[in-house]
Amino acid sequence: MARYELVKRSVALITLTNPPVNALSSPVRHAIANSMERALSDPKVRAVVICGENGRFCGGADIREFAGPLRGPPLIPVLEAIEAGDKPVVAAIEGMALGGGFELALFCHYRIAQSKARLGLPEVTLGILPAAGGTQRLPRLIGIPAALEMITTGRHISAQEALKLGIVDQVTDQNACETALEFALKAVGKPLSPRRVSTLTTPCPPDLDALLEAATMQVKKKTPGVMAPLACIQAVRAAATMPYSKGMKQESELMATLFNSGQARALQYCFFAQRTAGKWTLPSGAQWNNSKPREIRSAAVIGLGTMGRGIVVSLARVGISVIAVESEKKLLENGRQMVIGMLERDAKRRGVSASLNLLKFTLSLQDLKDVDLVIEAVFEDMALKKRVFQELSKVCRPGTLLCTNTSGLDVDALAGVTDRPHLVAGMHFFSPAHVMKLLEVVCGPRSSSETIATAMSLGKKMGKVSVAVGNCPGFVGNRMLKPYLDQATFLLEEGATPEQIDKALEDFGFAMGVFRMSDLAGLDVGWRVRKESGLTGPDVDPKNPPRKRQGRRYCPIPDMVCEQGRFGQKTGRGWYKYDKPGDTNAKPDPLIQNLLETYRSRYGIQPRNISDQEIIERCLFVLANEGFRILEDGMAARPEDIDVIYLFGYAFPRHRGGPMFYASMVGLERVLERLEHYHQAHPDVPHLEPITMAYTGAQKALKSDKLDEAQALAKSCAGRPDFLPCDGLSICATHSHGKCFKLHWCCHLGWCHCKYVYQPMTNVAQLPSTPVPAAPSDCTDTIDLSISLTERFLRISPCFLPPPCPESPKYCNIAELFIDDYIVKRINGKMCYVQRPPIHTEAPSTPPQINPASLTPQKQHTEDKQTVEETVKGPKMGHCSSPSSSEDSGINALGGHYLESCEEESEDELSTDGHSSPGSLWDQDECTLLSPSKSIVEIIENIETTV
Numbered sequence: 023m024a025r026y027e028l029v030k031r032s033v034a035l036i037t038l039t040n041p042p043v044n045a046l047s048s049p050v051r052h053a054i055a056n057s058m059e060r061a062l063s064d065p066k067v068r069a070v071v072i073c074g075e076n077g078r079f080c081g082g083a084d085i086r087e088f089a090g091p092l093r094g095p096p097l098i099p100v101l102e103a104i105e106a107g108d109k110p111v112v113a114a115i116e117g118m119a120l121g122g123g124f125e126l127a128l129f130c131h132y133r134i135a136q137s138k139a140r141l142g143l144p145e146v147t148l149g150i151l152p153a154a155g156g157t158q159r160l161p162r163l164i165g166i167p168a169a170l171e172m173i174t175t176g177r178h179i180s181a182q183e184a185l186k187l188g189i190v191d192q193v194t195d196q197n198a199c200e201t202a203l204e205f206a207l208k209a210v211g212k213p214l215s216p217r218r219v220s221t222l223t224t225p226c227p228p229d230l231d232a233l234l235e236a237a238t239m240q241v242k243k244k245t246p247g248v249m250a251p252l253a254c255i256q257a258v259r260a261a262a263t264m265p266y267s268k269g270m271k272q273e274s275e276l277m278a279t280l281f282n283s284g285q286a287r288a289l290q291y292c293f294f295a296q297r298t299a300g301k302w303t304l305p306s307g308a309q310w311n312n313s314k315p316r317e318i319r320s321a322a323v324i325g326l327g328t329m330g331r332g333i334v335v336s337l338a339r340v341g342i343s344v345i346a347v348e349s350e351k352k353l354l355e356n357g358r359q360m361v362i363g364m365l366e367r368d369a370k371r372r373g374v375s376a377s378l379n380l381l382k383f384t385l386s387l388q389d390l391k392d393v394d395l396v397i398e399a400v401f402e403d404m405a406l407k408k409r410v411f412q413e414l415s416k417v418c419r420p421g422t423l424l425c426t427n428t429s430g431l432d433v434d435a436l437a438g439v440t441d442r443p444h445l446v447a448g449m450h451f452f453s454p455a456h457v458m459k460l461l462e463v464v465c466g467p468r469s470s471s472e473t474i475a476t477a478m479s480l481g482k483k484m485g486k487v488s489v490a491v492g493n494c495p496g497f498v499g500n501r502m503l504k505p506y507l508d509q510a511t512f513l514l515e516e517g518a519t520p521e522q523i524d525k526a527l528e529d530f531g532f533a534m535g536v537f538r539m540s541d542l543a544g545l546d547v548g549w550r551v552r553k554e555s556g557l558t559g560p561d562v563d564p565k566n567p568p569r570k571r572q573g574r575r576y577c578p579i580p581d582m583v584c585e586q587g588r589f590g591q592k593t594g595r596g597w598y599k600y601d602k603p604g605d606t607n608a609k610p611d612p613l614i615q616n617l618l619e620t621y622r623s624r625y626g627i628q629p630r631n632i633s634d635q636e637i638i639e640r641c642l643f644v645l646a647n648e649g650f651r652i653l654e655d656g657m658a659a660r661p662e663d664i665d666v667i668y669l670f671g672y673a674f675p676r677h678r679g680g681p682m683f684y685a686s687m688v689g690l691e692r693v694l695e696r697l698e699h700y701h702q703a704h705p706d707v708p709h710l711e712p713i714t715m716a717y718t719g720a721q722k723a724l725k726s727d728k729l730d731e732a733q734a735l736a737k738s739c740a741g742r743p744d745f746l747p748c749d750g751l752s753i754c755a756t757h758s759h760g761k762c763f764k765l766h767w768c769c770h771l772g773w774c775h776c777k778y779v780y781q782p783m784t785n786v787a788q789l790p791s792t793p794v795p796a797a798p799s800d801c802t803d804t805i806d807l808s809i810s811l812t813e814r815f816l817r818i819s820p821c822f823l824p825p826p827c828p829e830s831p832k833y834c835n836i837a838e839l840f841i842d843d844y845i846v847k848r849i850n851g852k853m854c855y856v857q858r859p860p861i862h863t864e865a866p867s868t869p870p871q872i873n874p875a876s877l878t879p880q881k882q883h884t885e886d887k888q889t890v891e892e893t894v895k896g897p898k899m900g901h902c903s904s905p906s907s908s909e910d911s912g913i914n915a916l917g918g919h920y921l922e923s924c925e926e927e928s929e930d931e932l933s934t935d936g937h938s939s940p941g942s943l944w945d946q947d948e949c950t951l952l953s954p955s956k957s958i959v960e961i962i963e964n965i966e967t968t969v
């Protein structure tokens with residue numbers, strides 16, 4: 023965790039060794055403390071240099087540690103020992119010094135930075151503040167205004183800026199460590215007192231109050247409702263007005279408030295969710311670490327509208343040569359000028375030269391024959407896109423990847439008109455494409471893993487946050503947007519105003535409410551989509567437009583607004599009025615108020631007072647509900663992906679974590695209950711129907727496939743602030759992923775989290791129960807299973823049919839379950855919770871014979887799975903096509919049963935062994951995840967129990 027060396031015979035070199043970012047985990051803090059003690063007590067040592075391995079000084083505190091009880095030596099005393107020592111300590115900063123890493127450097131007496139290094143205090147972005155003295159030391163070093171800016175924004179600065187501000191003493195183009203060693207030797211003998219930042223007086227500007235007040239106003243405007251920046255300002259005030267020790271106390275009190283807040287939890291979740299999204303995974307088993315992307319050197323973009331232009335800029339500025347295609351000379355010329363202007367402005371801003379030489383503009387698709395990848399960005403019209411893809415198929419060399427920038431059309435239908443469906447994928451950019459960070463990479467059923475890997479890697483190269491999604495109308499983001507918009511307009515019908523709804527959403531944290539956002543985006547876009555999908559158009563009676571269309575509630579008000587030529591900001595009128603077209607200052611419009619009143623009286627709707635709570639619940643719970651449907655349909659791999667899409671594509675407030683995380687913070691049972699309540703009030707709005715009530719068991723992948731992915735996911739969740747090991751008191755009825763299943767991590771409010779199902783956990787205390795009749799003492803029908811339950815599901819369960827007991831007991835259950843007093847079983851297609859009898863005897867017997875080869879954990883493609891299952895010795899399950907049947911049935915949070923895919927009479931158990939501790943599991947390698955453990959299976963006769 024830290025290496026200690028004596029170099030140049032008199033300098034102690036302490037190297038932090040905690041890849042990938044040398045975070046200050048407990049062992050690292052230990053190692054620093056020990057190394058410093060050793061250096062200070064060794065008479066040979068005259069100076070100390072601290073650096074980080076692999077060219078990275080330190081990425082700060084280990085954020086994963088924030089999730090659990092704080093262990094190990096506290097950071098501040100460890101750092102104080104550095105400053106207090108009587109030997110000069112020099113920080114050699116390469117790569118980055120962030121957060122606690124930067125604070126570590128501030129405790130050193132000198133700082134040397136490599137010229138490419140970045141420094142900063144990003145804690146505020148994690149919902150906390152720099153609580154290892156950062157808020158007290160930085161103002162003392164560089165003054166209040168500069169420190170305030172760095173601390174409240176979390177901005178990373180360059181080494182040069184750090185030098186200018188007086189944070190570092192020297193910047194070098196050479197190796198920072200070598201330079202620091204030389205520097206340290208020269209510092210020996212010089213007085214250390216002036217180098218101790220804690221002893222400095224904060225330069226206090228005369229207008230301190232005004233400065234802090236202005237900063238407060240700015241923060242409130244920029245991040246309304248977010249606590250951490252405000253706490254940062256208070257801490258910085260303490261640096262200016264209090265002695266160091268009191269300021270430190272204030273800093274730690276403010277930290278304590280933030281540390282346990284939901285906002286901190288949400289923001290830390292966002293940090294990890296963003297990184298998790300890059301680790302894409304497909305139902306086929308292909309994923310980020312087993313699929314190789316192609317290198318893309320040349321690309322083409324078809325269509326130079328707003329989207330096409332943004333995509334060209336995004337490609338060219340990362341060094342990819344681009345051929346831009348338009349259909350008409352005038353459009354091409356217009357597009358060329360705009361693209362060049364955009365690239366020049368972008369280059370100026372970044373202080374580099376514009377890469378105009380990478381661009382070529384053409385009217386001919388023939389010019390695309392040699393490019394590596396094409397992104398089609400023509401008008402959102404399926405027939406047009408199909409023509410383009412047919413043409414591309416003829417023109418481009420056989421290996422060229424063909425991507426479409428559609429916002430919701432069927433990518434597979436486009437793939438189908440080409441000669442290379444496996445090389446077709448969607449790349450859904452968000453407008454403006456050179457600014458917006460989100461990219462949805464749409465995987466069609468025929469897209470190859472190489473195609474997806476290439477699109478994901480290209481997105482990353484372009485600086486996008488790329489998320490792999492499935493191919494369904496609207497993909498993930500726009501599919502969820504529809505029910506959200508619907509709720510907003512239904513609320514208008516029922517009595518709310520656009521201002522009221524927007525205010526509630528803005529108070530929640532959105533930068534813009536739904537109606538202001540729609541005005542900005544343009545109302546005509548949605549109108550056209552509704553016309554194309556047959557929801558509105560000339561056939562609709564304009565005087566009396568029906569409020570139910572295509573079998574569900576429909577609000578015609580948006581169409582009526584468009585019919586008046588009100589398309590939003592661009593026309594100067596929309597849901598609001600603007601002083602002139604293009605203006606952004608939205609003002610309530612009495613004409614809209616009028617329209618709403620007339621509408622309501624025409625349909626006999628009695629307007630009612632609608633609370634902000636109802637607005638938030640209906641708009642946001644329906645969003646999460648659709649998210650759960652998307653997970654269920656397998657169109658997103660995990661809730662993090664959905665949240666990342668909403669954070670980066672739809673400006674969901676980051677301190678709320680995203681719609682899925684927010685729902686879990688509210689409490690999923692509460693969300694379900696409210697959805698049910700609203701659905702009862704509005705039964706003609708299917709999107710309000712809670713997902714667990716509508717569960718259909720859509721995933722059909724083989725069980726072994728699911729388990730592999732669940733394992734990988736569970737492993738990746740270990741130690742994260744938003745996921746905790748199962749408390750053992752709750753169970754997931756569908757999966758029976760109890761704590762002993764070794765696969766299960768639940769989100770902090772009790773939802774079973776795995777790739778395929780996101781199921782509520784039920785507290786055992788709330789489970790209905792039926793006592794189990796005592797097993798006969800001479801029980802011969804008990805089998806000792808010397809394999810883990812995971813393996814049993816994967817390989818062994820066929821052995822249990824027909825049951826080994828000649829008397830053919832009707833029901834099977836596993837005695838050692840994940841919850842002490844309960845067993846879970848499926849009886850006649852129903853999940854039952856059965857209470858264990860008070861005294862229980864186990865009679866081990868011979869384990870079933872297993873083909874050892876079949877126990878090797880395998881990640882394989884679907885075709886291979888059959889082979890594995892065929893190697894299992896023993897009779898096959900007669901009643902259920904795969905051992906995955908447990909995934910297809912269960913009991914939901916509201917106690918309702920839903921159908922399973924097995925036959926009605928099937929009787930198999932759903933349970934786990936009882937011996938795992940998730941905490942220790944993740945240290946093991948992939949193979950031991952499936953290593954055998956003991957479990958007892960009992961066959962119990964004739965239990966009459968239903969729930």
Ligand SMILES: CC(C)(COP(=O)(O)OP(=O)(O)OC[C@H]1O[C@@H](n2cnc3c(N)ncnc32)[C@H](O)[C@@H]1OP(=O)(O)O)[C@@H](O)C(=O)NCCC(=O)NCCSC(=O)/C=C/CCCCCCCCCCCCC(=O)O
Pocket residue numbers: 042043045081082083084085086097118120121122123144145148151152153154277278279281282294297298
């Ligand atoms: C710029 C980066 C560092 C690197 O970027 P990049 O190269 O692109 O790599 P990434 O993909 O981002 O990251 C690679 C992997 O590393 C993981 N990672 C990165 N940083 C950390 C970290 N700091 N901790 C843990 N893990 C980290 C990342 O997840 C990737 O993992 P994986 O490959 O996906 O598995 C970039 O990563 C970056 O920006 N990192 C974050 C930098 C940051 O924000 N640092 C600040 C951290 S917070 C901090 O330092 C706080 C300091 C104050 C400490 C004070 C402690 C006192 C606590 C007491 C509280 C008392 C309250 C008690 C109240 C009570 O209950 O009573």
